[in-house]
Amino acid sequence: MSTHLESVQAEVAAGTVELSYREAIRAALEHELEEDPTVLLMGEDVATAGGVFKTNEGLSDKFGHERVRNTPICENGFVGVALGMAVTGLRPVVEIMFSDFMPTAADALVNELPKFRFMSGGKCVVPVTVRSIGGATGRFGTQHSATGESWYIGVPGLRVATAATPASAYGLLRAAIRDDNPVLFLEHKALYSRKGPVQLGEVGILPIGPAGTLRSGSDVTVVATLLMADRTLAAANLLADESVSAEVIELRWLRPLDYDTIVESVSKTGRLLVVEEQVHAGGWGATVISELTMRGVPFERPASLSLPDDMLVAYSPTLEDAIVPGIDAIAAKIRSLVQA
């Protein structure tokens, strides 16, 4: 175990600390494993060398290979195993290494986990958390760069969470593990080194449903998730120098989706931008705009900044950077909305 890890653990014991997003994930897993003997981790390489993204460092040493269990490479199979464990008294946390791999477990994610309690006539609970790591900008190429964040938001019975900050990562993951429903918990690989303050312990656990307002503003409401929320916050801070006041909402839950927070913000600013690391069609951004329109919220023509339609994420760093909205592009979009 590294010296750095030991120093982090010392801070963890003290309360609010500065943690990286990766350390926040690890702390959430560690705390749930400590507090609830029915919690266990499963997935490809989760017990080996701290996992591919080092989010599980030291956990298999501390809790053993029975509770931090490597699986073969068979997502649909081991998510099904988690379901069988969940309805017989355990609380498994399953890792799908890259979000691009989630569709290999689509039967379990779409047909089994969300429908199991319903079809049984409410006779069971399904406390399964499926963590998955997605997103572009890592030069991982076309099949290792999807966020997949909207693929499963139209599935009743499932919850979908995304984390954009270390505090969100800690608070939402612990909430997901404690929930008696299946939760798809999505992380972004470009955020693992991002640091931020985290309140540890019970007080740091976030509620299921509410979005988070990362920055207050009066000119425009910008809703984003994952890396796009991180970049939007940076863009909004830049624009403050130009006297453009952007309110940044991190959409932490895509199902259930917290429309009320967005409605309240847009009612104040009169403008809405959704920033998405996915194509706009079929995503949460379109759903948000649709819902606000149906509710009759008065706002100027809403806007979306997303991945280009009819295009895929390319490996080439230059191409990838041209495809994924950056801080400057987000700032320019916000500026154009406010100054229009």
Place this chain on the structure above:
Amino acid sequence: MTTTTEAARQTERTEWLRKMLEIRLFEERVQELFMEGKIQGTTHLCQGQEAVSVGAVGALADRDYLTTTYRGHGHALARGMSMEAGFGELMGLASGCCHGVGGSMHLTDFSRNLIGAFAIIGPSYSVGLGAAMSAKLRGTDSVAMAFCGDGATNIGTFHEALNMASVWQAPSVFVIENNLYGEYSPLRETTAVDDLADRAKAYAMPGVVVDGQDVDAVRSAAAAAIDRARGGGGPTLLEMKTYRYRGHSRTDPAKYRAEGELERWKQRDPIDLLGSQLAAAGVLTEAEQSVLRSDVQAVVDAAAAAAAESPVLSLEAAKGYVYAS
């Protein structure tokens, strides 16, 4: 064998006969209720396969787990689900085991550790494995029996589950009901091996071919696999050679079967086989078996009538089943 043990064995076999008759007559009534429009959608009946349900499921202890498939009525009844709860479910009424929300393909009963009935092939094995691993991790000695059909042996989840079960030495018993047809297609057109139990070799576990029409043979094989799993010996794959008398589902007249095939299999009907043995052994005469059949028919009639008295679940109550609060 002492006289007392022999008497106990014959009493048990008589109970198996009754249970097989219950399943047979339950399924026949389901067919009738379907024709009357009281059961809708689809059903997958198991007439002809009763010895597998009674022999294998009956070998489990109460504390053991069971997962099954859309052709699961026999497994559910063998596990002790009441016929009324079964009929109610098929009729979509609140009296059903899942209050009418699940339907024919999802006869589950958590009070009897029948934890899943799957309408999509594959997860009966992975979820069953999860229950087995849960039992092991929680330090209990429960085992989990998982059913699938011959068609399911070609989907990835089947292989994924067997591999994990072997690697983890799970207390699992995997049962294949090989009724020779995956939906409408004969096994030989879709599958590279004749004996599905051969697939166990690839996962370093025992694979056993069993005469699925012989309830004694099924019981012996299942009991041995359960003992092995409970004793820490790991998983077993059992292939039950059997046959379904009806088509795949309600709309299937099964015209793809060779002429005379159905009749040949009926020569080895599991109920007739055991019945003739019991008669020959002087345990239960043909006349007594006739009375038994009438008794079971009366129970089936009463259960169907009682189930039909139930109201339909409210939409509000059904909504409450989507998420746990």
